[in-house]
Amino acid sequence: MTDRPKTPLLDRIAAPSDMKALSDRELRQLADELRAETISAVSVTGGHLGAGLGVVELTVAIHAVFDTPRDKLIWDVGHQCYPHKILTGRRDRIRTLRTEGGLSGFTKRSESPYDPFGAAHSSTSISAALGFAAARDLGGDPGDAIAVIGDGSMSAGMAFEAMNNAGHLKTRLFVILNDNEMSIAPPVGALSSYLSRLYAEAPFQDFKAAAKSAVSFLPEPFQEGARRAKEMLKGMAVGGTLFEELGFNYIGPIDGHDLDQLLPVLRTARARATGPTLIHVLTKKGKGYAPAEAARDRGHATGKFDVLTGVQAKAVSNAPAYTKVFAQGLIAEAERDEKIVAVTAAMPDGTGLNLFADRFPRRCFDVGIAEQHAVTFSAGLAAGGLRPFCAIYSTFLQRGYDQVVHDVAIQRLPVRFAIDRAGLVGADGATHAGSFDVAFLANLPGIVVMAAADEADLMHMVATAAAYDEGPIAFRYPRGEGVGCDMPARGTPLTIGKGRVILEGGRAAILSFGTRLSEVLKAAESLAQRGLAPTVIDARFAKPLDRDLILHAARHHEALITVEEGAVGGFGSHVAQLLADEGVFDTGLKFRSMVLPDIFIDQANPDRMYQIAGMDAAQIEAKVLSTLGVAMVGRRA
């Protein structure tokens, strides 16, 4: 007689409540199945693989022990939440991750009650969890609040602001520190070294490291696992950890892949904890999938791949990525100017500064996930006589806004902001869209704000920023490949506040700011076929505006249309202000401004996102026609 194949346990889990009936042995099997399912799903969708694989056992243990969604489980960043999504009723849609209409790649309140708090930017989880705990204490939603935060995310100021507050409020709150000794890149900084010391001195294998305060809630031995936990915690009076000094009970470090440690410790903590409690869990990013474990980034983010070989599908393009053009341009400038230095907030590879660091290790600073600090640190570097390039994604620069205003702009310090991922980014969705930087920068007195229309222009903007010492200067460029234009041998500094005329045309002028220029040119071609060839201008500068060029265009055309990859309040708004101030509207100019719509656009491929935004070539053409009052007959081919 042959053994009947066993039904996978995962098939029996429609919700975490189904896990309550499973034995610890079955939970171990469930974890193995969950890991396989996560790998299979990401092989189809691409996405954040390594972080999720590292928390498979932790995810199972938390859902087995706590009572979600009554208990609020908050994943920091949320890039590790795919296993959580599989266990919380979203397995049937897991192969739609990060695609249009599919599941978000992060936690999202509108997606599931098991996602009590959305994320994607880091280091927010402890604040949010503490908010839930304080709300509970004042009669709001009942249940525990559990923040799971990585060692990289723990380095950000916000995490410490939250711990500072939690230690003061003293309410019951769980923080699980998922320490895999990785950020996207290897982690940097004194906190990272401190965490390493915590377990280097008392490795979890010996169960030696735990805090005095953890002993105070040792369990009644309510089952086998808890007795084991008691043994683990007994005599571990290390004490004095940073977390204890901040008012937390500290438990750990424990092996985050060993359910025989995780389950009893979480059960014990849940049964007995009274105040803020930090459980220090050691994990391996990419755990259980050899290609991820072996990768430099431990499989942090991946394209679609073949599960057996780990080989990723590659997009074919001959055009260089903007990020690489920026890095090469900066290296070229830095070869000639030893005062040029570069700053990244935990994104060396994403910003291309890994290349700069290879060439100039002492002139490149990775400050960890600390955008606020990165900006003010850059201000200090500038005040100290250097020429800092602070390279931050548009979306993450939002976090350093007050520093841009207070520390950089008011003091007119020449910090160069290299703003990558400007505009809509695709699969990461609304949380990562670079929609607001022009609006929040160009209103600052004395700043220069540029947008590259193509990769050659980006080279020139790097050179422009390197040569500009009068105050802050920013240049933005999108995620992905350039248009494949001819590249100059090196960048040439642009004249500040001067745009360029690309095409001379008739009734309408299109003022483009940034890489929509390629779509504008397609629209212009189609309009030309209708006998309505427009003037096309690449504005290059949102601040200072090229007043002469814009006013001339406004006065010599029937219609003026601005186009930009940003929200209202940016380039188009500044142009409108200029035209209004100069009385140009009084003469009957037809003016329209094409900006990102007043909605957060969910993930899709970038072209589709711009179509949803109403900003592709056909929609630009339609806007020109409707502005001129020309009927849209005979659609363009």
Ligand SMILES: Cc1ncc(C[n+]2csc(CCOP(=O)(O)OP(=O)(O)O)c2C)c(N)n1
């Ligand atoms: C404010 C902010 N800055 C940068 C990032 C980009 N980012 C996403 S995940 C990550 C690394 C997080 O490391 P860690 O918290 O240790 O999680 P792990 O990936 O190691 O599980 C970074 C830098 C972000 N999401 N938010």
Ligand SMILES: CC(=O)[C@@H](O)[C@H](O)COP(=O)(O)O
């Ligand atoms: C989770 C996170 O914030 C990053 O991993 C982000 O997804 C990186 O985006 P890029 O792929 O554009 O570098």
Ligand SMILES: [Mg+2]
């Ligand atoms: Mg980490």
